[in-house]
Amino acid sequence: MHRRDFLIWLSITVSGFIALTTNLLNKILRYISGPNLTKEQEAKLVEEKIQNLDRSVHLEKLREERLLKDKILICGLKDLKKKEGLPFVDFNLKPALAFLGKDNNPVLxxxxxxxxxxxxxxxxxxxRLLCPCHITYFELDTGKALEGPAKLPLPMVPFIVEENKIYIVKHA
Ligand code: FES
Structure with a gap:
């Protein structure tokens, strides 16, 4: 290889190497410093973090309450409706509903x-209760699956009534 050809080859190789390294360094720096956000975008992210923390605190308070108590107040008897359930969280931290069922008895x-x-x-x-995901209907007073892909009944939540107030209990 002539000296001139060698110099051309060398300069191409070196500039290719520099371009590659610069690109790689840029990517590493962007990864370390994170995306460029406006103040508003950053504030929105902080707000979302706060909301997530609030949700976690709320969940931990529910967990603590269920560890410390044997019964938890859900609502008054007068708050129950026939056609719309009152949402609450059961002793296993799962969502549940409270209704006024047949003969005006509470159904949890x-x-x-x-x-x-x-x-x-x-x-x-x-x-009937409806699960909209794959359309299953359940009977309110028994939880029985009536129609759709679910075969098992919705479990009833144990409760007691004291002085016209409804409490869920750990053990029925
Ligand atoms: S999850 Fe309720 S019907 Fe599928």
């Missing part, structure tokens, strides 16, 4: 669908 029932775990709607659909 899990709202976790026994098919794949979606939450059933709080408003009754033609007198």
């Amino acid at each position: 029932i899990s709202s976790v669908c026994t098919h794949l775990g979606c939450t059933v709607q709080s408003k009754l659909n033609k007198g």
